[in-house]
Amino acid sequence: MLKNRLHILDKIPMTLPFGEIRRQLHLKKDTRWDEVKHLIEATLPDIQAKAVYRVCYIDEKQGHNIAIEGQRLTSQVLAKNLASVERVFPFVVTIGSHYLEQMDAQKDLVVKYYLDVIGNIALSAARKFLEQSLQAGYGLEGMSFMSPGSLTDWPLEEQRPLFALFGDGETPIGVSLSSSCLMIPAKSVSGIYFPTEVPFMSCQLCDRKDCPSRKAAYDAKIEAEYGIT
Numbered sequence: 001m002l003k004n005r006l007h008i009l010d011k012i013p014m015t016l017p018f019g020e021i022r023r024q025l026h027l028k029k030d031t032r033w034d035e036v037k038h039l040i041e042a043t044l045p046d047i048q049a050k051a052v053y054r055v056c057y058i059d060e061k062q063g064h065n066i067a068i069e070g071q072r073l074t075s076q077v078l079a080k081n082l083a084s085v086e087r088v089f090p091f092v093v094t095i096g097s098h099y100l101e102q103m104d105a106q107k108d109l110v111v112k113y114y115l116d117v118i119g120n121i122a123l124s125a126a127r128k129f130l131e132q133s134l135q136a137g138y139g140l141e142g143m144s145f146m147s148p149g150s151l152t153d154w155p156l157e158e159q160r161p162l163f164a165l166f167g168d169g170e171t172p173i174g175v176s177l178s179s180s181c182l183m184i185p186a187k188s189v190s191g192i193y194f195p196t197e198v199p200f201m202s203c204q205l206c207d208r209k210d211c212p213s214r215k216a217a218y219d220a221k222i223e224a225e226y227g228i229t
């Protein structure tokens with residue numbers, strides 16, 4: 001039964017990195033930082049971070065196509081990253097819908113923006129918790145992940161075969177896909193973790209300017225190595 005093969009982290013502990021929040025909000029200590037600190041403390045109970053993941057083995061690799069338990073994923077970059085990998089960890093992580101409801105109800109647009117950034121950082125922290133759990137649980141030293149839609153090489157429509165690995169409809173942590181392949185609730189992230197000795201980040205292949213979520217510098221040389229220039 002598929003249900004027995006789903007691993008759920010139901011209550012991910014949440015510690016928000018104050019320094020990172022201040023950096024992303026471009027706040028100096030003498031500006032609205034005290035207000036934001038109170039906001040962070042007040043908003044913490046609204047974050048209900050959860051994750052679901054699976055341990056899957058690759059059935060087939062053919063060119064840019066990867067078959068995992070009957071689901072075909074197509075990406076030149078993913079195929080290269082999985083060239084010497086047999087076991088992968090498809091996942092979905094969310095901070096839940098309650099946080100978004102609180103954020104949407106906020107009338108002050110500046111506070112709403114703060115909550116948006118804090119929510120993104122909370123989601124990133126929850127994903128990192130999953131990553132550390134996978135590393136500890138499966139004895140893996142290095143891991144990286146890719147998400148559908150993060151690069152044009154692996155478009156958002158690839159969410160469909162990825163989500164199919166978790167069954168039909170809503171995942172057990174309450175995340176579903178809209179008809180346009182967006183995740184509901186929005187503060188969710190999905191993808192595939194894979195073991196690797198050389199850390200990979202999609203940002204290395206993305207030349208988008210001024211992205212506030214950038215985690216690695218764009219590197220045209222690495223992009224050329226992946227053959228997607």
Ligand code: SF4
Binds near residue numbers: 150151202207212214
């Ligand atoms: S730079 Fe921004 S848009 Fe590009 S992959 Fe990284 S997070 Fe995504």
